[in-house]
Amino acid sequence: MLTEEENKEILEEVKHYPYPAVACIDALKIVQHHRGWVSDESIKDIARILMMSNEEVDGVATFYSRIYRKPVGRNIILLCDSVSCMIMGYESIYDYLTKKLGIRFGETTSDGRFTLLPISCLGDCDHAPAMMINDDHFNNLTVKKVDELLGNYR
Amino acid sequence: MERPLTKHIIPGSSPLSLKEYIKAGGYGSTHKAMKEMTPAEVTNLVKASNLLGRGGAGFPTGVKWSLVPMDDTNPKPKYLVCNADEMEPGTFKDRYLLEGNPHQLIAGMIISAYAIQAQKAYIFLRWAYKKAEAELRRAIGEAYEAGYLGNNILGSGFDLDIYVHSSAGRYICGEETALLNSLEGKRAVPRTKPPFPSASGLFGRPTVVNNVETLSWISHIVENGAGWFRGLSLTGTGGTKLYGVSGRVKKPGIWELPLGITMRELLEEHAGGMEDGLRFRGVLPGGVSTDFLTEKHLDVKLDFSTVAAVGSRMGTGTVIILDDKTCPVAFIHNIERFFALESCGWCTPCREGLPWVEKMLASIEEGTGKIEYLDILKFQSKYMGPGNTFCAHAPGAAEPLQSGLNYFYDDFVRHIDDKKCPWR
Numbered sequence: 001m002l003t004e005e006e007n008k009e010i011l012e013e014v015k016h017y018p019y020p021a022v023a024c025i026d027a028l029k030i031v032q033h034h035r036g037w038v039s040d041e042s043i044k045d046i047a048r049i050l051m052m053s054n055e056e057v058d059g060v061a062t063f064y065s066r067i068y069r070k071p072v073g074r075n076i077i078l079l080c081d082s083v084s085c086m087i088m089g090y091e092s093i094y095d096y097l098t099k100k101l102g103i104r105f106g107e108t109t110s111d112g113r114f115t116l117l118p119i120s121c122l123g124d125c126d127h128a129p130a131m132m133i134n135d136d137h138f139n140n141l142t143v144k145k146v147d148e149l150l151g152n153y154r
Numbered sequence: 155m156e157r158p159l160t161k162h163i164i165p166g167s168s169p170l171s172l173k174e175y176i177k178a179g180g181y182g183s184t185h186k187a188m189k190e191m192t193p194a195e196v197t198n199l200v201k202a203s204n205l206l207g208r209g210g211a212g213f214p215t216g217v218k219w220s221l222v223p224m225d226d227t228n229p230k231p232k233y234l235v236c237n238a239d240e241m242e243p244g245t246f247k248d249r250y251l252l253e254g255n256p257h258q259l260i261a262g263m264i265i266s267a268y269a270i271q272a273q274k275a276y277i278f279l280r281w282a283y284k285k286a287e288a289e290l291r292r293a294i295g296e297a298y299e300a301g302y303l304g305n306n307i308l309g310s311g312f313d314l315d316i317y318v319h320s321s322a323g324r325y326i327c328g329e330e331t332a333l334l335n336s337l338e339g340k341r342a343v344p345r346t347k348p349p350f351p352s353a354s355g356l357f358g359r360p361t362v363v364n365n366v367e368t369l370s371w372i373s374h375i376v377e378n379g380a381g382w383f384r385g386l387s388l389t390g391t392g393g394t395k396l397y398g399v400s401g402r403v404k405k406p407g408i409w410e411l412p413l414g415i416t417m418r419e420l421l422e423e424h425a426g427g428m429e430d431g432l433r434f435r436g437v438l439p440g441g442v443s444t445d446f447l448t449e450k451h452l453d454v455k456l457d458f459s460t461v462a463a464v465g466s467r468m469g470t471g472t473v474i475i476l477d478d479k480t481c482p483v484a485f486i487h488n489i490e491r492f493f494a495l496e497s498c499g500w501c502t503p504c505r506e507g508l509p510w511v512e513k514m515l516a517s518i519e520e521g522t523g524k525i526e527y528l529d530i531l532k533f534q535s536k537y538m539g540p541g542n543t544f545c546a547h548a549p550g551a552a553e554p555l556q557s558g559l560n561y562f563y564d565d566f567v568r569h570i571d572d573k574k575c576p577w578r
Contacts, residue, residue, distance in 0.1 A: 016317075017339075018357055024339035025322050063341040063498075064322035066281050078282075082243035083442060083488045084400040087480050120325060120492055122282055123240055123249040125400035125472070126407045135284045 002045045006034055010049055020050040024060045028067050037068040065119075073108040073115035075153040078132040081118040084125035093129055096143045100150070113154070156386060157394065158374045159367070160410040163254030169289055172296035175257040183376035184302060187265045188310040191376075193224065196269035200372065202380035204392040209237055209328075209365030210440060210469045211546075212458040221352035222270045222360045231273040233361040234266055235337070236369055238279045238286070239321055239328040242441035243492055244474040247396040248366040250408055252279075252286035255370070256293035260316065262372035264302060267314050270362050275316045278333050281323045290318050325496035329545050330363040332498065343500045344545035367396060388414030389457045397456065399425040401475030402432050408472075414460070418452040420473065433478040436561060440469020442489045443550025445557035446476070466557070481577035482562040483569055486554055487515035493551035504548035507538045511555065518566060521574040528566055532559055 002010070013026040027046045031038050038061055047057045061067045077097065081090055094105075097116055101109050108115040124130040127139035131146075133153055138145070162170050162178060170178060187196050201216025222232065236259065240248040251259065259277075267275050279287055294316055297303045305313045324342050326332045331345035334356050355361020371393060375383050384392040391413050397420055398408040404426030411420070417437065421427065428434050436446045439456065445466035447454065454464050461468040476485055494508035511534050517523045535556035538548035559566065568576055 022339040025336070026339070029322065060339065060341055064324055066321075066323035081488070082492060083485060084244050084474055086484070086488045087401050087474075087477070119282065120241055120496065121243040121245065123246040123280070125244050125246050125474070126398060128400060128406075132282060137282075137284065 002031070002042070002049070003034065006030055007049070010046070014050070021052050021056070024050055024052065024057060025064065025067075028057075028061050028064075032067060036074075037071050071108070073112050075113060075134055076115045076117060076132075078117050078119035078122075079105075080120070080122045080124075080128070080130045082121040082125075084121070085129040088128035090129040090141075092143065093131070093141050093146055096146060100147070114150075155412065157410040158378075158386075159251065159258070159370055159394065159396065160254065162258070163250065165250075165254070169253065169255050169293070170257060172257060172293065172300055175255075175261075179377075180257055180373070181261050181302060183373040184261050184264050185308060187268055187376050188308050188312060193269045193271055196265060196376065199380055200269070200375060203375045203383040204380075205368065205371055205375065205383065206391060206393075206458055207365055208367035208371075208395070208471075210242070210443070210467075212468060215364060215368055218352065218362060218364070219266070219270050221350065222362060223353070224271065228360070232270060232359055233356045234263060234270060234272040234275040235330075235333065235356065235361060235363045236263060236275065236277040236366060237328060237330065237333060237363050238277050238283070238366045239333060240280050240283070240366070241325045241328060242443065242470060243489065244398075244400055244438065245441045245470045245472045246398055246400075247408060247470060247472055249280075249283055249286060250396065251366050251370050252283060253289055256286075256289045257297070258370045258373065259290075259366060260293055260297050260302070262369040263316060264297075264307065264314060265372045265376055266362070266364065266369055268310075268312055270360075271312075272362070273313055273315070275314060276337060276356075277316065277318045278327065278337060279318055279320050281321045287318060287320055294318065324498070325492075326498045326545075326547060329547065332545070333363060334361065341498070343498045344547075346544075386412055387457070388412045389455055389460065391457050391459070395456070395471050397424070398472035399475065400472070402429045402477045402479070403427065403475055404429055414455045414457045416453050416455055417447065417473070420456065421452070421475070425475075428475075428477060434475065435478050435482065436476040436558075438469075438474045438476075438554060439466050440471050440473065442474070442492065443467075443546075443553055444469040445553045446561050448561050467553070479577070481519070481575055482558060482565050483515065483519050484575065484577065486558045486562075487512070487519050489554050490515055490551060493547065497547060501544040501548075503538045503542050504544070504551075507534050507548060508551055510534065511538075511551075518569045519575055521569065521572070523566075523570045525567070525570050527570075528559065528563070531555065535559070 010027045013023040122130045129141045130139040205215040206212040327342045332342040336342040351361040395413045458468045494512040499505045514527045535552040538552045
């Protein structure tokens with residue numbers, strides 16, 4: 001069941017559009033904002049509000065990289081693995097993170113603190129390697145810098 | 155040297171507020187366009203300036219606008235969409251403009267929307283660009299308060315609303331018709347063309363999609379004229395260009411320079427040359443969907459037609475350098491993996507071809523590749539080329555592959571013969 005607040009926020013988005021299904025991505029983002037990810041149950045709830053089939057909503061949800069269909073950790077590390085960051089050595093940052101956190105790309109630490117995911121180019125290629133933690137952006141990464149950063153995310 | 159697009163951008167500090175931008179001469183051209191010019195005059199001016207689209211394809215902006223139906227019998231609304239979904243690996247120019255001077259973009263969008271008489275405008279923004287989103291929302295709020303957006307702008311009778319749409323993350327959203335599907339809340343698969351968006355775009359209405367850098371030019375062209383704009387370039391094409399360099403150079407960065415400077419000047423004078431001890435081997439001139447150029451091309455002028463003449467594309471103007479300590483197979487494998495992951499899955503050559511290419515390249519890089527893979531890769535790079543696919547995604551992926559096989563063939567063979575990557 002969607003909360004009253006989620007329902008209200010979704011209906012507010014629907015108002016801006018010619019028909020409800022246009023708000024599909026907005027609705028997925030709203031649910032994810034409140035719950036961290038989008039469950040099968042939420043897919044059905046969104047489908048009902050927007051007068052879409054469950055499959056249509058899931059088709060949209062699974063298309064976009066930043067909609068999570070599995071539970072994620074409290075903090076999400078997005079490490080750029082595109083070519084400019086490869087040249088500048090993102091792999092050493094990745095090796096460090098896998099060792100330090102004990103997880104690889106696509107995995108979450110057992111205490112639920114971090115999920116590690118790859119991301120395509122963050123538009124910071126002249127300060128590579130780059131990554132994001134949640135909404136925060138970091139560049140000119142070194143192992144030392146990453147080590148210090150992780151402490152800020154609980 | 156004039157740097158109209160970036161003169162007010164100071165990296166690391168906040169962009170100009172509306173008040174500061176107006177004091178610096180900004181929005182003057184918005185008044186000029188709405189009070190002294192008809193929509194057709196604005197379009198004709200942009201046509202005369204020969205502003206070529208800065209998103210990568212280089213299509214003439216004024217021509218794109220002139221395809222929009224302008225008769226009053228057409229039902230409303232029409233749409234203007236700013237493509238700010240910058241995600242091509244190695245490309246970091248739109249982010250610089252969005253974070254550095256959002257009012258320049260908004261002023262340009264108001265004039266552009268006026269020219270095509272669009273009542274609604276969207277900025278389709280890359281999800282990851284959080285700072286850009288905050289700056290844009292702030293600037294749009296200021297513009298509404300000052301009467302540059304909303305109803306009856308500057309007493310002209312023209313109405314315009316601008317919305318920021320933060321995407322949910324996929325490279326294919328940068329393809330203009332996939333972008334429109336995404337704005338409609340759907341999977342971002344490209345649409346059949348024709349009809350082109352100018353006839354049937356967002357919600358089936360006439361729509362123009364322009365890149366951030368393109369729209370950022372419009373107020374300057376209205377203010378200074380088409381002749382001034384054409385005079386800015388070294389080649390007569392028109393304008394300056396944001397050029398960026400990434401890779402192992404001494405000073406990676408981004409610079410606004412006259413369109414038509416040479417690759418050598420960009421690399422040596424601006425990027426400071428290669429890092430000590432490294433040798434230049436090749437360069438992708440405009441993001442990962444462009445063909446490699448090598449040492450013999452360093453004196454090529456970086457303009458749309460001149461780069462095309464030597465078998466590559468100007469693309470986004472942000473170049474990626476391959477040095478001799480980076481394995482070219484790993485470099486190309488990284489790129490093809492990106493394209494394979496980002497394929498929308500709609501058409502077969504792209505959906506099936508790219509993962510196959512990626513697997514073969516991975517195998518070669520790991521030392522288990524076979525010599526016959528090289529012929530299959532060559533065949534695939536043609537099979538995924540223009541004319542065989544639904545959009546430009548796979549043909550873009552084929553460009554660094556085919557040219558990489560051509561220029562670095564011996565390195566591929568060495569991986570296969572030695573059964574390992576010589577760089578590891």
